[in-house]
Amino acid sequence: QVQLQESGPGLAKPSGTLSLTCAVSGGSISSSNWWSWVRQPPGKGLEWIGEIYHSGSTNYNPSLKSRVTISVDKSKNQFSLMLSSVTAADTAVYYCARIERTANAFDIWGQGTMVTVSS
């Protein structure tokens, strides 16, 4: 059973960079699935950030594209998110999720990690 676990600092400074990692266990990140980041500001809805394939191919939300980098480390079976120039508006719970190939849907989610942007 594939499981995902987010990790990273719970606090980021304004104008700094937010960095998170998602560890994949119980399966290979090199499977035929995409891997994604989704965030949810407090009391608000879900926002897709972007996705990556094990080959390194990426797709990003156009509204965040200039600030987002998603990368994959196959040797560690994990993928990562970097979001630069953060502001208070980037305060959110960040989820990593698997996009199952045939379902084309987010079928497995991490528990989520809260990141607060504050000085």
Add this chain to the structure above:
Amino acid sequence: SSELTQDPAVSVALGQTVRITCQGDSLRSYDASWYQQKPGQAPVLVIYGKNNRPSGIPDRFSGSSSGNTASLTITGPQAEDEADYYCHSRDSSGNRVFGGGTKLTVL
């Protein structure tokens, strides 16, 4: 703003049938998937594709689509179905997008 529009809140009496809708022009071309989210928890996939349920999702959950509207129907909702529900699909440019979410109250 999202290109997928959902009603912010819907209520249903215990045991009745409720339909949660998701509207967007891109739904004429792309299938929607639906997610249930309870407070403090990660979303859970309940419907994907034309009308497919992942293992473990009760058969009272079903999906349908017509024109620019995708729907999630819960037939005979239980108290534990009270949650926020989000649709997901693509926007007009092919980027992934979520609807704004619908808060379901089971009375």
